[in-house]
Amino acid sequence: QKEVEQDPGPLSVPEGAIVSLNCTYSNSAFQYFMWYRQYSRKGPELLMYTYSSGNKEDGRFTAQVDKSSKYISLFIRDSQPSDSATYLCAMSDGGDYKLSFGAGTTVTVRA
């Protein structure tokens, strides 16, 4: 079993829809949770970062962490074709220097 599980999709939604992405994890020591966006043929870029449980909002993006369920989510409101990308969750226990990544979910927003 992988340390971080993420449904690879693909996920296709119409423009303006809410995109819901999630990851589950097995390591209860994880405290830091990130979402990266990766456009086709490009490197990942950090989208959002959350510490411990709770919600964080940044524009159209909302990240949620539920440590009791070992479950994190990313919501994209009013999705745009420019949001079409692969979204990777990543997490760390803060004790070493490594990030553990999910497999990524490929999202297509149709105009």
Added chain:
Amino acid sequence: DTAVSQTPKYLVTQMGNDKSIKCEQNLGHDTMYWYKQDSKKFLKIMFSYNNKELIINETVPNRFSPKSPDKAHLNLHINSLELGDSAVYFCASSLSKTSPHTDTQYFGPGTRLTVL
């Protein structure tokens, strides 16, 4: 003005060959990383250097050898290439090694390696 650059962008080679991928960052960061992303998009850390010192060395065949001539460069040399080495290799850098979560990792554009 590229922050993290990699060369080459594409590499096609025969099994058994030796090849190198170069990475340079102009962000003044202390820490650099090599990741491997397989065909299913799964991104896995291979190595990390902080100020030319190896700090992460994951379970990677010893055919892979990183080299950091200075803190702005981290190269990856691969000996005796195998079919299973085909993947996209990403270099990344961050300000320091202290907090991989609060110190954003900046990724290069990737090197697509195909072993025939």
